[in-house]
Amino acid sequence: MTTANVYQQRPGDDVKAETPLHHANLPSLFGKGRNNPGVTLRERKLLGHLTLRGEAHDSAFSGGVHKALGLELPVALGVVSQGELSLQWMGPDEWLLICPRGQEFALEQQLREALAGLHIQVVNVSGGQTLLELSGPSVRQVLMKSTSYDVHPDNFPVGKAVSTVFAKSQLIIRHMAEDTWELVIRRSFADYWWLWLQDASAEYGLAIAE
Amino acid sequence: MLQIFCPHCAELRSEEEFHASGQAHIPRPLDPAACTDEQWGTYMFFRDNPRGIHHELWIHAAGCRQYFNATRDTVTYEIFETYKIGEKPQVTAKPAGAVPEAAAREE
Structure with missing residues (x-):
């Protein structure tokens, strides 16, 4: 018999929910940017x-x-x-x-x-962290700029996930498919990562996907 | 930059992921109420400050967030080994021709 207080923490769908990047208004950026972006960012929101x-x-x-x-x-x-x-x-x-x-x-x-x-x-x-998905041919370059951890496929194959120092802060990097990486970030740092990733991926072209 | 071997992640990681947490192998008195002030004060406040081999407690703060122990040379900053809490250190005196652990693993 457990005394843990287990209850439904997510309010119903009729309650307004703001994602950690709500203020960035990502939906207004869908479909904009370069034709062949090196990096595509997707907010895997409210998981x-x-x-x-x-x-x-x-x-x-x-x-x-x-x-x-x-x-x-x-x-x-x-x-x-x-x-x-x-x-x-x-x-x-x-x-x-x-x-x-x-x-x-x-x-x-x-x-x-x-x-x-x-x-x-x-x-x-769920309320404390969120997931950003980066995909595209230049994602590894963006990661190499941001972290001292070796993200070469020899050291970081698909199916590996590390928690490490990234751009002076800390997050989790997950390699999910060949050109698809996920970042598990603190909700309170969402704006910082959003600004950092815009800056770091500007030279390769950044697109926002739904 | 130093590379430190985390015994839980089982790979070399950058020094900036770690924090040192002072001397290792300090057992808490089993019955604090039975200690004299001197015994409790020694446990609480007094630490070794050796020149040479030192066993230290480290935490992989940005990684797996686990504590582990490291044997380090306080003069040269060579780290000879890292091992899990509860294990015994293999290096207790400075080995002749000692090779730092990071270099040994890369060979």
Whole structure:
């Protein structure tokens, strides 16, 4: 029996929700910019983010996670995904689950049911962070300008995710497909990253996608 | 820039991702109420300041956010090893012809 206070934290669709980049009015920029942009930015807005903690070596834990999510627990610096659902290694006992908007409450309940009785933690952090997707042939150049971490494919293959120092602040870089990278950022830093990415990708051409 | 091996991420990472957190291997007294003022004060405030080999607590602050220990030469800043909390250090005296860990791993 858990005493965790589990409740639906997302208000209904009739309640106005502003994304972390609401003030930048990204929809007004859709379809503008160069014809062949080197970098395409997409705000993956208002997704569900859950932090999951538990004992990685406990087969009851890893089995329970697989039962609840259909995803295997990734090992160090890994991210696994299935459709819109992704599970990322954050530390030896911590993972980040990102799911489509509105599914986080159901997934949290599934996880708690499958992991009942174990020493675990599930926290909804959807309000605290957001996801930016960068795609295009010049994304790696933009990342190389911004971080000291080696983003060459030999060192950073698809399916790897690292939390690192980026442009004097800190975020998570995820390599999801050959030319597709994701940045998991703090909500309060969204404007800073937006300004930084505009500046860093200006020379390659930046487009905003829906 | 220094490259430090994080034992949890299992790879070399840039020094700017880490913070040092002082001397390692300081056990908290099991029964603080039974300590004399001197014992508690020694535990609380007094730290070694050696010249040479020093075992230190570090945190991978911008990465996996885990603490780990490092054996470092306070004179040359060579880091000989990093190891998880609870493990014993392999290097306790300055090895002859010692090679810093980052250089050893790159070879």
